[in-house]
Amino acid sequence: MLEKITIPIDTILAGDSRAVLQTLPDDSIHCCVTSPPYYALRDYEAEGQIGREATPEEYIERLVEVFHEVKRVLRSDGTFWLNIADTYCKRPQQGVKRKDMLGIPWRLALALRSDGWYLRSNIIWEKGNAMPESVTDRCSRSYEHIFQLSKSKNYYFDRAAIAEPIAPSTLVRMRSGRSGSNKYAERVPGQTLQAINRPREAGVSEEELPTHRNKRDVWHINTTSYSGAHFATFPPQLAETCILAGCPVGGVVLDPFFGSGTTGLAAKRNGRHYIGVEINLAFCRLAEERIAAEARRKPNEARQEDSAKASASADKAAKNASESLEKAKKEEA
Ligand SMILES: C[S@@+](CC[C@H](N)C(=O)[O-])C[C@H]1O[C@@H](n2cnc3c(N)ncnc32)[C@H](O)[C@@H]1O
Numbered sequence: 586m587l588e589k590i591t592i593p594i595d596t597i598l599a600g601d602s603r604a605v606l607q608t609l610p611d612d613s614i615h616c617c618v619t620s621p622p623y624y625a626l627r628d629y630e631a632e633g634q635i636g637r638e639a640t641p642e643e644y645i646e647r648l649v650e651v652f653h654e655v656k657r658v659l660r661s662d663g664t665f666w667l668n669i670a671d672t673y674c675k676r677p678q679q680g681v682k683r684k685d686m687l688g689i690p691w692r693l694a695l696a697l698r699s700d701g702w703y704l705r706s707n708i709i710w711e712k713g714n715a716m717p718e719s720v721t722d723r724c725s726r727s728y729e730h731i732f733q734l735s736k737s738k739n740y741y742f743d744r745a746a747i748a749e750p751i752a753p754s755t756l757v758r759m760r761s762g763r764s765g766s767n768k769y770a771e772r773v774p775g776q777t778l779q780a781i782n783r784p785r786e787a788g789v790s791e792e793e794l795p796t797h798r799n800k801r802d803v804w805h806i807n808t809t810s811y812s813g814a815h816f817a818t819f820p821p822q823l824a825e826t827c828i829l830a831g832c833p834v835g836g837v838v839l840d841p842f843f844g845s846g847t848t849g850l851a852a853k854r855n856g857r858h859y860i861g862v863e864i865n866l867a868f869c870r871l872a873e874e875r876i877a878a879e880a881r882r883k884p885n886e887a888r889q890e891d892s893a894k895a896s897a898s899a900d901k902a903a904k905n906a907s908e909s910l911e912k913a914k915k916e917e918a
Contacts, residue, residue: 594837594858597849599869601633602841602862603647606654614658614860615741615836618827618848620668620819621648624689625675627817631864635842639678641687649696651841656702658839662741665702666827668710668819669693670729690730697734706733709803710823716808731804731827746829748797759794800830813871815845821887824851832857846872850879854887 592613598605622629622636624644638644655665674685698704708731715727811818824847832838834856840848843861852859853876863869879887
Protein backbone atom coordinates (compact mmCIF):
# COMPACT_ATOMS: atom_id res chain seq x y z
CA MET A 586 0.00 0.00 0.00
CA LEU A 587 1.29 3.49 -0.83
CA GLU A 588 1.93 5.74 2.13
CA LYS A 589 0.59 9.28 2.39
CA ILE A 590 2.95 11.52 0.47
CA THR A 591 4.04 14.73 2.20
CA ILE A 592 6.37 16.09 -0.45
CA PRO A 593 5.76 18.61 -3.23
CA ILE A 594 4.53 16.41 -6.07
CA ASP A 595 4.01 17.23 -9.75
CA THR A 596 6.30 20.19 -9.25
CA ILE A 597 9.42 21.60 -10.85
CA LEU A 598 11.91 22.95 -8.31
CA ALA A 599 14.29 25.52 -9.77
CA GLY A 600 17.90 25.46 -8.62
CA ASP A 601 21.05 23.43 -8.28
CA SER A 602 20.01 19.81 -7.84
CA ARG A 603 22.31 19.04 -4.91
CA ALA A 604 21.06 22.01 -2.88
CA VAL A 605 17.41 21.48 -3.84
CA LEU A 606 17.50 17.76 -2.99
CA GLN A 607 18.72 18.65 0.49
CA THR A 608 15.28 20.20 1.13
CA LEU A 609 13.45 16.91 0.47
CA PRO A 610 12.81 14.35 3.24
CA ASP A 611 14.57 10.97 3.54
CA ASP A 612 12.99 7.84 2.04
CA SER A 613 10.22 9.70 0.20
CA ILE A 614 10.70 8.94 -3.53
CA HIS A 615 9.93 5.66 -5.29
CA CYS A 616 12.20 5.96 -8.29
CA CYS A 617 14.70 8.30 -9.98
CA VAL A 618 15.06 8.54 -13.76
CA THR A 619 17.56 11.02 -15.13
CA SER A 620 20.06 12.02 -17.75
CA PRO A 621 22.68 14.40 -16.35
CA PRO A 622 24.56 16.79 -18.62
CA TYR A 623 27.21 14.76 -20.44
CA TYR A 624 30.81 15.72 -19.79
CA ALA A 625 32.22 18.66 -21.78
CA LEU A 626 29.48 18.58 -24.38
CA ARG A 627 26.99 21.43 -23.92
CA ASP A 628 26.64 24.77 -22.23
CA TYR A 629 23.28 25.02 -20.46
CA GLU A 630 23.96 28.68 -19.66
CA ALA A 631 23.39 28.54 -15.93
CA GLU A 632 25.72 29.34 -13.07
CA GLY A 633 26.54 26.14 -11.17
CA GLN A 634 25.68 23.83 -14.06
CA ILE A 635 27.30 20.39 -14.14
CA GLY A 636 29.25 19.17 -17.18
CA ARG A 637 31.79 22.01 -17.67
CA GLU A 638 34.37 20.84 -15.11
CA ALA A 639 38.06 20.95 -16.12
CA THR A 640 38.60 17.23 -15.47
CA PRO A 641 36.44 14.10 -15.65
CA GLU A 642 37.33 13.44 -11.98
CA GLU A 643 35.72 16.70 -10.87
CA TYR A 644 32.65 15.99 -13.01
CA ILE A 645 32.21 12.51 -11.55
CA GLU A 646 32.74 13.78 -8.01
CA ARG A 647 29.97 16.36 -8.45
CA LEU A 648 27.56 13.82 -9.89
CA VAL A 649 28.29 11.34 -7.09
CA GLU A 650 27.43 14.11 -4.59
CA VAL A 651 24.10 14.80 -6.31
CA PHE A 652 23.26 11.10 -6.52
CA HIS A 653 24.23 10.64 -2.86
CA GLU A 654 21.33 12.97 -2.08
CA VAL A 655 19.14 11.01 -4.47
CA LYS A 656 20.00 7.89 -2.46
CA ARG A 657 18.98 9.60 0.76
CA VAL A 658 15.57 10.73 -0.55
CA LEU A 659 14.90 7.40 -2.28
CA ARG A 660 12.85 4.83 -0.38
CA SER A 661 14.75 1.72 0.63
CA ASP A 662 12.93 -0.24 -2.13
CA GLY A 663 13.65 2.43 -4.75
CA THR A 664 15.58 2.21 -8.02
CA PHE A 665 17.67 4.73 -9.92
CA TRP A 666 17.87 4.70 -13.73
CA LEU A 667 20.82 6.69 -15.02
CA ASN A 668 21.21 7.52 -18.71
CA ILE A 669 24.77 8.51 -19.62
CA ALA A 670 27.10 8.51 -22.64
CA ASP A 671 30.81 8.91 -23.20
CA THR A 672 32.97 11.80 -24.42
CA TYR A 673 36.21 11.86 -26.42
CA CYS A 674 39.20 13.64 -24.92
CA LYS A 675 39.71 17.09 -26.44
CA ARG A 676 42.37 18.56 -24.14
CA PRO A 677 45.39 16.94 -22.40
CA GLN A 678 44.18 18.33 -19.04
CA GLN A 679 41.29 15.86 -19.31
CA GLY A 680 43.87 13.27 -18.29
CA VAL A 681 44.42 11.14 -21.40
CA LYS A 682 45.46 11.58 -25.03
CA ARG A 683 43.38 13.59 -27.47
CA LYS A 684 41.03 11.20 -29.34
CA ASP A 685 40.91 8.76 -26.38
CA MET A 686 37.49 7.83 -25.03
CA LEU A 687 37.21 9.07 -21.47
CA GLY A 688 35.19 6.07 -20.29
CA ILE A 689 32.81 8.31 -18.34
CA PRO A 690 29.85 5.89 -18.04
CA TRP A 691 31.74 3.10 -16.30
CA ARG A 692 33.85 5.48 -14.23
CA LEU A 693 30.63 7.02 -12.93
CA ALA A 694 28.90 3.66 -12.40
CA LEU A 695 31.83 2.31 -10.38
CA ALA A 696 32.07 5.50 -8.32
CA LEU A 697 28.36 5.17 -7.50
CA ARG A 698 28.85 1.56 -6.51
CA SER A 699 31.65 2.65 -4.18
CA ASP A 700 29.26 5.22 -2.72
CA GLY A 701 26.94 2.41 -1.63
CA TRP A 702 24.60 1.96 -4.60
CA TYR A 703 23.86 -1.55 -5.86
CA LEU A 704 24.86 -1.61 -9.53
CA ARG A 705 22.23 -3.93 -10.99
CA SER A 706 22.23 -3.57 -14.74
CA ASN A 707 24.02 -1.92 -17.63
CA ILE A 708 21.29 -1.46 -20.23
CA ILE A 709 22.32 -0.51 -23.73
CA TRP A 710 19.99 2.00 -25.33
CA GLU A 711 20.44 1.35 -29.04
CA LYS A 712 19.30 4.29 -31.18
CA GLY A 713 18.14 3.04 -34.55
CA ASN A 714 18.22 6.59 -35.85
CA ALA A 715 21.44 7.77 -34.19
CA MET A 716 22.93 11.06 -35.35
CA PRO A 717 25.45 10.55 -38.15
CA GLU A 718 29.10 11.43 -37.47
CA SER A 719 31.67 12.43 -40.08
CA VAL A 720 34.32 9.99 -38.83
CA THR A 721 36.32 7.63 -41.01
CA ASP A 722 38.61 5.89 -38.49
CA ARG A 723 36.07 4.35 -36.09
CA CYS A 724 32.46 3.20 -36.05
CA SER A 725 29.73 5.79 -35.55
CA ARG A 726 28.22 5.86 -32.09
CA SER A 727 24.68 4.57 -31.85
CA TYR A 728 24.12 3.67 -28.21
CA GLU A 729 24.12 5.09 -24.72
CA HIS A 730 24.09 3.46 -21.28
CA ILE A 731 21.24 3.20 -18.81
CA PHE A 732 22.55 1.97 -15.49
CA GLN A 733 19.94 0.50 -13.20
CA LEU A 734 20.98 0.99 -9.58
CA SER A 735 19.19 0.33 -6.32
CA LYS A 736 19.45 1.54 -2.76
CA SER A 737 19.04 -1.93 -1.24
CA LYS A 738 19.61 -5.55 -2.19
CA ASN A 739 15.86 -6.12 -2.66
CA TYR A 740 13.71 -3.51 -4.32
CA TYR A 741 10.52 -2.82 -6.29
CA PHE A 742 10.78 -4.13 -9.86
CA ASP A 743 7.70 -4.85 -11.96
CA ARG A 744 9.18 -7.22 -14.53
CA ALA A 745 5.74 -8.06 -15.98
CA ALA A 746 5.10 -4.39 -16.82
CA ILE A 747 8.05 -4.31 -19.24
CA ALA A 748 8.11 -7.96 -20.36
CA GLU A 749 8.61 -8.34 -24.11
CA PRO A 750 6.83 -10.69 -26.53
CA ILE A 751 8.60 -14.00 -26.84
CA ALA A 752 10.66 -14.43 -30.04
CA PRO A 753 8.90 -16.47 -32.77
CA SER A 754 11.97 -18.72 -33.09
CA THR A 755 11.72 -19.61 -29.37
CA LEU A 756 8.06 -20.52 -29.82
CA VAL A 757 9.00 -22.85 -32.68
CA ARG A 758 11.60 -24.54 -30.45
CA MET A 759 9.10 -24.83 -27.59
CA ARG A 760 6.40 -26.35 -29.80
CA SER A 761 8.77 -29.10 -30.91
CA GLY A 762 10.10 -31.81 -28.64
CA ARG A 763 13.69 -32.14 -27.39
CA SER A 764 15.41 -35.48 -27.29
CA GLY A 765 17.66 -36.34 -24.35
CA SER A 766 20.58 -36.67 -26.78
CA ASN A 767 20.57 -33.05 -27.88
CA LYS A 768 23.94 -31.54 -27.01
CA TYR A 769 22.44 -28.81 -24.83
CA ALA A 770 20.49 -31.33 -22.70
CA GLU A 771 23.63 -32.35 -20.89
CA ARG A 772 24.70 -30.37 -17.90
CA VAL A 773 27.88 -28.40 -18.63
CA PRO A 774 30.00 -27.94 -15.50
CA GLY A 775 29.48 -24.43 -14.15
CA GLN A 776 26.29 -23.79 -16.18
CA THR A 777 22.65 -24.22 -15.22
CA LEU A 778 20.51 -26.25 -17.62
CA GLN A 779 17.99 -23.98 -19.32
CA ALA A 780 14.36 -25.17 -19.17
CA ILE A 781 14.09 -24.99 -22.95
CA ASN A 782 16.89 -27.55 -23.35
CA ARG A 783 15.44 -30.21 -21.02
CA PRO A 784 14.33 -33.37 -22.84
CA ARG A 785 10.55 -33.34 -23.40
CA GLU A 786 7.80 -34.79 -25.58
CA ALA A 787 6.68 -32.87 -28.65
CA GLY A 788 3.35 -31.09 -28.66
CA VAL A 789 3.39 -28.57 -25.80
CA SER A 790 -0.16 -27.22 -25.81
CA GLU A 791 -0.68 -23.65 -27.01
CA GLU A 792 -2.03 -22.68 -23.55
CA GLU A 793 1.19 -23.79 -21.92
CA LEU A 794 3.33 -21.67 -24.23
CA PRO A 795 4.49 -18.43 -22.60
CA THR A 796 3.62 -15.23 -24.47
CA HIS A 797 6.26 -12.99 -22.92
CA ARG A 798 9.83 -13.16 -21.67
CA ASN A 799 11.90 -11.07 -19.26
CA LYS A 800 12.97 -7.81 -20.90
CA ARG A 801 16.45 -7.96 -22.41
CA ASP A 802 19.13 -5.43 -21.54
CA VAL A 803 19.45 -3.99 -25.04
CA TRP A 804 16.63 -1.54 -25.69
CA HIS A 805 15.94 -0.44 -29.25
CA ILE A 806 14.36 2.99 -28.96
CA ASN A 807 14.54 5.66 -31.64
CA THR A 808 15.29 9.20 -30.57
CA THR A 809 12.35 11.56 -31.08
CA SER A 810 12.69 15.11 -32.30
CA TYR A 811 11.54 17.77 -29.87
CA SER A 812 10.53 21.17 -31.25
CA GLY A 813 11.15 23.13 -28.02
CA ALA A 814 14.36 24.99 -27.16
CA HIS A 815 16.20 22.09 -25.52
CA PHE A 816 18.71 19.97 -27.41
CA ALA A 817 19.36 17.00 -25.18
CA THR A 818 16.00 15.38 -24.55
CA PHE A 819 15.63 11.64 -24.22
CA PRO A 820 12.63 9.89 -25.84
CA PRO A 821 9.50 9.56 -23.65
CA GLN A 822 9.48 5.80 -24.33
CA LEU A 823 12.85 5.47 -22.61
CA ALA A 824 11.66 7.19 -19.43
CA GLU A 825 8.36 5.29 -19.58
CA THR A 826 10.10 1.91 -19.63
CA CYS A 827 12.14 2.77 -16.53
CA ILE A 828 9.07 4.17 -14.75
CA LEU A 829 6.85 1.17 -15.51
CA ALA A 830 9.44 -1.17 -14.02
CA GLY A 831 10.65 1.04 -11.18
CA CYS A 832 7.67 2.95 -9.81
CA PRO A 833 4.25 1.68 -8.66
CA VAL A 834 1.12 3.45 -9.94
CA GLY A 835 0.56 6.55 -7.79
CA GLY A 836 4.24 6.64 -6.74
CA VAL A 837 6.71 9.50 -7.22
CA VAL A 838 9.47 9.72 -9.82
CA LEU A 839 12.33 12.17 -9.35
CA ASP A 840 14.47 13.71 -12.09
CA PRO A 841 17.24 15.96 -10.70
CA PHE A 842 18.21 17.10 -14.23
CA PHE A 843 14.72 17.76 -15.56
CA GLY A 844 15.53 19.66 -18.79
CA SER A 845 12.41 19.80 -20.93
CA GLY A 846 10.53 17.57 -18.48
CA THR A 847 10.40 14.27 -20.40
CA THR A 848 10.46 12.26 -17.14
CA GLY A 849 7.49 14.27 -15.80
CA LEU A 850 5.62 13.74 -19.04
CA ALA A 851 6.24 9.99 -18.93
CA ALA A 852 5.24 9.82 -15.25
CA LYS A 853 1.93 11.59 -15.81
CA ARG A 854 1.14 9.48 -18.88
CA ASN A 855 1.42 6.41 -16.70
CA GLY A 856 -0.43 7.49 -13.55
CA ARG A 857 2.66 8.39 -11.50
CA HIS A 858 3.71 11.69 -9.92
CA TYR A 859 6.94 13.55 -10.58
CA ILE A 860 9.36 15.97 -8.98
CA GLY A 861 11.77 17.72 -11.34
CA VAL A 862 14.82 19.80 -10.46
CA GLU A 863 16.31 22.10 -13.09
CA ILE A 864 18.92 24.84 -12.84
CA ASN A 865 17.94 26.80 -15.97
CA LEU A 866 14.78 28.84 -15.38
CA ALA A 867 13.89 28.95 -19.07
CA PHE A 868 13.90 25.12 -19.13
CA CYS A 869 11.71 25.04 -16.01
CA ARG A 870 9.10 27.12 -17.85
CA LEU A 871 9.48 25.03 -20.98
CA ALA A 872 8.92 21.81 -19.04
CA GLU A 873 5.94 23.25 -17.20
CA GLU A 874 4.28 24.24 -20.49
CA ARG A 875 5.12 20.92 -22.12
CA ILE A 876 3.53 18.89 -19.31
CA ALA A 877 0.47 21.18 -19.17
CA ALA A 878 0.00 20.89 -22.96
CA GLU A 879 0.17 17.10 -22.70
CA ALA A 880 -2.50 17.10 -19.97
CA ARG A 881 -4.87 18.92 -22.36
CA ARG A 882 -4.49 16.26 -25.04
CA LYS A 883 -6.61 13.14 -25.52
CA PRO A 884 -5.18 9.89 -24.14
CA ASN A 885 -2.91 8.18 -26.69
CA GLU A 886 -2.76 11.25 -28.94
CA ALA A 887 0.68 12.11 -27.56
CA ARG A 888 1.99 8.55 -27.96
CA GLN A 889 0.86 8.43 -31.60
CA GLU A 890 2.57 11.75 -32.21
CA ASP A 891 5.78 10.44 -30.61
CA SER A 892 5.89 7.39 -32.84
CA ALA A 893 5.23 9.54 -35.95
CA LYS A 894 8.12 11.79 -34.84
CA ALA A 895 10.34 8.74 -34.31
CA SER A 896 9.84 7.53 -37.87
CA ALA A 897 10.31 11.06 -39.24
CA SER A 898 13.62 11.36 -37.38
CA ALA A 899 14.68 7.90 -38.59
CA ASP A 900 14.16 9.09 -42.20
CA LYS A 901 16.06 12.29 -41.49
CA ALA A 902 18.91 10.38 -39.83
CA ALA A 903 19.22 8.08 -42.87
CA LYS A 904 19.40 11.12 -45.19
CA ASN A 905 21.95 12.85 -42.94
CA ALA A 906 24.02 9.67 -42.72
CA SER A 907 24.45 9.43 -46.48
CA GLU A 908 25.23 13.17 -46.74
CA SER A 909 27.73 12.87 -43.92
CA LEU A 910 29.44 9.88 -45.53
CA GLU A 911 29.73 11.79 -48.81
CA LYS A 912 31.25 14.73 -46.93
CA ALA A 913 33.73 12.47 -45.10
CA LYS A 914 34.74 10.84 -48.43
CA LYS A 915 35.34 14.28 -50.01
CA GLU A 916 37.36 15.42 -46.96
CA GLU A 917 39.48 12.30 -47.18
CA ALA A 918 40.06 12.60 -50.96
C1 LIG B 1 20.76 16.18 -20.57
S1 LIG B 1 19.73 17.45 -19.99
C2 LIG B 1 18.31 16.59 -19.42
C3 LIG B 1 17.29 16.42 -20.51
C4 LIG B 1 16.03 15.72 -20.07
N1 LIG B 1 16.25 14.31 -19.82
C5 LIG B 1 14.98 15.89 -21.15
O1 LIG B 1 14.51 14.89 -21.74
O2 LIG B 1 14.64 17.04 -21.45
C6 LIG B 1 20.50 17.93 -18.49
C7 LIG B 1 19.82 19.10 -17.79
O3 LIG B 1 20.47 19.31 -16.52
C8 LIG B 1 20.43 20.69 -16.23
N2 LIG B 1 21.47 20.97 -15.20
C9 LIG B 1 22.80 21.13 -15.37
N3 LIG B 1 23.42 21.32 -14.19
C10 LIG B 1 22.45 21.27 -13.24
C11 LIG B 1 22.46 21.37 -11.81
N4 LIG B 1 23.59 21.59 -11.15
N5 LIG B 1 21.28 21.26 -11.15
C12 LIG B 1 20.10 21.05 -11.85
N6 LIG B 1 20.04 20.95 -13.19
C13 LIG B 1 21.19 21.04 -13.89
C14 LIG B 1 20.67 21.37 -17.57
O4 LIG B 1 20.22 22.71 -17.58
C15 LIG B 1 19.90 20.43 -18.53
O5 LIG B 1 18.61 20.92 -18.77
